[in-house]
Amino acid sequence: MTVSAAVTQSSVDAAAIDDLRQTVAALEREVGRVIVGQQLVIRGVTIALLGGGHVLLEGLPGLGKTLLVRTIARALQLQYARIQFTPDLMPADILGTNVLLDRVSGGDRSFQFQQGPIFANLILADEINRATPRTQSALLEAMQEQSVTIGSIGHLLPQPFFVLATQNPIELEGTYPLPEAELDRFFFKLHVAFPSRTELAAIVDRTTGPRPELPAAVAAGSRILELQEIAREIPIASHVADYAVRLVLATHPNLSEAAETARRNIRFGASPRAAQAMIIGSKIHAVLAGRVNVSFDDVRRVALPALRHRLILNYESEAKGVTPDRVVAELLGAVAEQG
Amino acid sequence: VQVQQVHRLPALHDELRQLSGVLTRLRTRLGLERLAAFALRGLVVGAAAICGLSVAAWISGDRTLASPQTTLAGLATPVLIAVAVALGAWPSRRQTALTADRRLGLDERLGTAVELAERTHRSRAEPRRFDRLQILDAVAHARAAPRGWLALNRRTRTEALLALLAVVLALGSTFLPTVPRPSLARASDSSAQDLDAASAAAALDGSAITDAIPIEVDDSHVSAQPPQSADPNLASVVQQQQAQRSALDQLSAALAQISAGQPTADAIQRGDFAQATDQLSSLADDADQLSDAAKQQLAQALQQAANATAATDRQLADRERAASQALNRGTYQDQRQSLRSLADQIAASGARAAPSDQLAREVGQLQQQGSGQSIGQGQNGRGQSTQPGPGRGAQDPGPPAAGSQGQGDGSGQGGSGAGTGAGPDPLGDPSQRLLDASGQNVSVPTELGNGSGVRPPDGSEDQTGTNPSAGPRAVSEAVQAQQTGQVAPERNLVPGDQRPVVRGYFR
Numbered sequence: 070m071t072v073s074a075a076v077t078q079s080s081v082d083a084a085a086i087d088d089l090r091q092t093v094a095a096l097e098r099e100v101g102r103v104i105v106g107q108q109l110v111i112r113g114v115t116i117a118l119l120g121g122g123h124v125l126l127e128g129l130p131g132l133g134k135t136l137l138v139r140t141i142a143r144a145l146q147l148q149y150a151r152i153q154f155t156p157d158l159m160p161a162d163i164l165g166t167n168v169l170l171d172r173v174s175g176g177d178r179s180f181q182f183q184q185g186p187i188f189a190n191l192i193l194a195d196e197i198n199r200a201t202p203r204t205q206s207a208l209l210e211a212m213q214e215q216s217v218t219i220g221s222i223g224h225l226l227p228q229p230f231f232v233l234a235t236q237n238p239i240e241l242e243g244t245y246p247l248p249e250a251e252l253d254r255f256f257f258k259l260h261v262a263f264p265s266r267t268e269l270a271a272i273v274d275r276t277t278g279p280r281p282e283l284p285a286a287v288a289a290g291s292r293i294l295e296l297q298e299i300a301r302e303i304p305i306a307s308h309v310a311d312y313a314v315r316l317v318l319a320t321h322p323n324l325s326e327a328a329e330t331a332r333r334n335i336r337f338g339a340s341p342r343a344a345q346a347m348i349i350g351s352k353i354h355a356v357l358a359g360r361v362n363v364s365f366d367d368v369r370r371v372a373l374p375a376l377r378h379r380l381i382l383n384y385e386s387e388a389k390g391v392t393p394d395r396v397v398a399e400l401l402g403a404v405a406e407q408g
Numbered sequence: 409v410q411v412q413q414v415h416r417l418p419a420l421h422d423e424l425r426q427l428s429g430v431l432t433r434l435r436t437r438l439g440l441e442r443l444a445a446f447a448l449r450g451l452v453v454g455a456a457a458i459c460g461l462s463v464a465a466w467i468s469g470d471r472t473l474a475s476p477q478t479t480l481a482g483l484a485t486p487v488l489i490a491v492a493v494a495l496g497a498w499p500s501r502r503q504t505a506l507t508a509d510r511r512l513g514l515d516e517r518l519g520t521a522v523e524l525a526e527r528t529h530r531s532r533a534e535p536r537r538f539d540r541l542q543i544l545d546a547v548a549h550a551r552a553a554p555r556g557w558l559a560l561n562r563r564t565r566t567e568a569l570l571a572l573l574a575v576v577l578a579l580g581s582t583f584l585p586t587v588p589r590p591s592l593a594r595a596s597d598s599s600a601q602d603l604d605a606a607s608a609a610a611a612l613d614g615s616a617i618t619d620a621i622p623i624e625v626d627d628s629h630v631s632a633q634p635p636q637s638a639d640p641n642l643a644s645v646v647q648q649q650q651a652q653r654s655a656l657d658q659l660s661a662a663l664a665q666i667s668a669g670q671p672t673a674d675a676i677q678r679g680d681f682a683q684a685t686d687q688l689s690s691l692a693d694d695a696d697q698l699s700d701a702a703k704q705q706l707a708q709a710l711q712q713a714a715n716a717t718a719a720t721d722r723q724l725a726d727r728e729r730a731a732s733q734a735l736n737r738g739t740y741q742d743q744r745q746s747l748r749s750l751a752d753q754i755a756a757s758g759a760r761a762a763p764s765d766q767l768a769r770e771v772g773q774l775q776q777q778g779s780g781q782s783i784g785q786g787q788n789g790r791g792q793s794t795q796p797g798p799g800r801g802a803q804d805p806g807p808p809a810a811g812s813q814g815q816g817d818g819s820g821q822g823g824s825g826a827g828t829g830a831g832p833d834p835l836g837d838p839s840q841r842l843l844d845a846s847g848q849n850v851s852v853p854t855e856l857g858n859g860s861g862v863r864p865p866d867g868s869e870d871q872t873g874t875n876p877s878a879g880p881r882a883v884s885e886a887v888q889a890q891q892t893g894q895v896a897p898e899r900n901l902v903p904g905d906q907r908p909v910v911r912g913y914f915r
Binding site for chain 2: 079082083086302303304305306307308309360361362363364365366407
């Protein structure tokens with residue numbers, strides 16, 4: 070009984086892993102039918118979705134950020150809401166507000182909570198850095214606690230809940246840089262690169278001809294939650310997890326574990342959320358790579374999107390044009406795998 | 409919620425067994441590779457130790473330091489220690505898993521599997537959802553991994569090459585003790601002896617050196633006469649003493665081949681033959697304490713010394729040969745007897761050999777005799793040039809006669825020599841430049857007189873003049889004069905029959 074049961078259990082587990090891989094493959098395939106190129110961005114968004122995290126997409130206008138989010142929402146059959154962040158956007162415009170309702174039958178009037186657009190599975194916070202910090206901070210609780218509090222009443226957000234925010238890196242006038250606390254809530258920060266010549270030609274060809282078919286649904290929202298649980302159960306060895314921890318510690322210039330590049334370039338290092346993001350992301354990356362365990366390579370692959378927006382560079386480095394990506398690359402070279 | 413059936417997840421027995429099998433195989437491989445790596449390092453250390461011992465044996469002359477037993481022990485001990493360390497540090501399961509992950513490219517599968525297995529085993533907890541799957545995945549990939557060496561990397565190959573080179577170097581160094589040691593003292597002694605011998609030979613045969621070293625003297629004014637005629641007995645004695653001394657030096661060099669014979673060799677070098685006899689007698693009594701290698705080396709060296717000295721000191725050569733044979737094949741009594749006999753012969757031969765300083769003085773004396781004779785002959789010839797006489801030297805104006813005040817046999821003002829006028833130019837004899845009166849290795853200007861500086865009564869002081877062709881040598885002579893306190897005479901290059909004319913002109 071024991072052996073047969075073990076074999077059965079292993080088969081079930083293997084089937085769950087395979088199901089996760091197939092779901093992701095189908096999602097990426099459907100997104101790929103709409104979005105040309107940007108495989109790394111799509112993979113990053115997928116990992117963040119399976120990890121239950123939010124993504125900050127940074128790129129020039131017209132690169133398909135909004136289309137990517139909308140396509141994912143359609144493929145996953147998620148409730149999708151788009152919030153265009155502007156300087157006059159108020160928190161209530163996002164979260165919702167209590168409105169005074171008159172009963173038709175007459176008599177009593179009562180307040181009723183009108184949900185804002187944040188009550189959706191997939192939120193596209195477009196040009197998030199154009200809203201004031203007050204409005205940006207309205208997302209803090211929603212992103213971390215998956216709930217909003219209006220007055221004294223808390224309201225749970227629908228599950229799964231994802232925020233995919235975009236920001237333009239060049240139009241800085243009239244923008245409000247995201248505060249560090251807000252940035253830290255994002256699981257990954259992904260750079261949407263300009264397409265290559267071949268990709269651009271494909272984009273032109275695809276968007277100027279007959280309208281393409283809409284992406285097919287590959288999974289439901291509930292299935293995403295199951296896949297999230299599967300991904301979290303992927304085992305990780307202690308020495309691999311320690312590598313992620315040491316990477317985060319190495320970003321803090323005042324710690325003894327700090328790397329030389331951190332002492333030179335960083336004013337504030339990454340938070341513990343960075344380590345969490347790296348480990349969860351590396352687990353999903355490992356599964357998608359065909360393994361049931363996390364390797365050092367998985368950690369390295371997810372280190373850049375998990376760390377780049379959590380490093381606060383000092384003035385000298387910013388003046389010299391040092392980028393967080395470069396610092397992360399130097400960190401990866403400085404921190405040994407075997408501690 | 410209605411629970412229909414509860415299944416307890418089975419333990420990881422089968423997966424753990426498979427994992428243990430894989431890990432055991434990998435541990436053995438890794439352990440043996442580490443063993444080999446440590447042994448290589450031990451081999452390098454051992455080879456270095458052998459090199460050190462060989463150099464020490466070569467320097468000290470103690471062949472026992474480089475004996476086969478010592479060599480084997482020096483090589484084996486570090487290797488054994490390294491092997492013991494490697495066995496003591498046999499890789500654990502976790503180390504094996506981490507190394508296999510790194511070397512075989514398993515992407516931390518084995519390390520994770522080992523950790524999951526240990527956690528399950530340690531906490532007695534039920535395995536988590538994917539533990540079993542992960543362990544099976546790790547086992548499958550470990551079995552499918554290439555069966556290469558886990559630790560055979562570039563560093564290991566470099567160490568292997570280094571070990572090979574070290575062993576070759578060590579084996580080569582074992583021959584170092586057979587190479588004769590350079591010794592400054594002995595080298596200087598032998599140089600001095602060579603100089604002495606050269607001086608004596610030059611005294612005996614000055615013509616060869618005259619031909620070898622050109623001089624700025626008009627040879628037509630120098631009478632050629634072999635210096636052997638100066639004092640044949642003294643030359644013979646000097647030559648014999650030099651040969652005797654050379655024979656003893658050969659024996660000294662042979663005894664210096666082993667450390668136990670070094671005191672005897674030193675005593676011979678010092679000329680303390682009584683001490684040398686005592687030392688060699690003591691060595692004879694302790695002959696049984698010498699190693700076989702030392703005996704063989706000493707026997708070989710004595711045989712060579714016997715061959716070299718057979719022509720000069722036959723008795724000493726015979727004793728050396730007998731001692732060599734006894735050391736090769738004889739019993740302790742034979743060895744003791746032969747070495748004692750050789751010690752006695754050292755005393756006898758040493759009594760015939762003059763000390764170095766005495767020998768040098770005799771050589772110097774021999775040279776000065778030859779020089780004085782030549783000088784006297786030249787002076788005599790010049791004196792007879794104004795008062796014609798029967799000597800052949802009348803035909804020789806004899807510029808070398810300017811050294812008429814030279815030391816010698818008292819013939820400064822014209823000796824009583826035969827005056828053949830054919831004697832070699834003293835300046836052309838390099839031995840006179842190499843040896844002083846005490847036989848030391850310095851130059852002696854034989855043109856320089858060290859007498860009282862009395863003017864010749866015939867007014868020949870006017871005959872002195874400067875020889876333009878002798879400019880460079882005049883400078884050296886002046887320097888030598890400053891060093892020796894002697895005054896360099898001047899030479900008159902005006903022909904004798906023209907000198908009255910010149911003298912009258914200046915008057």
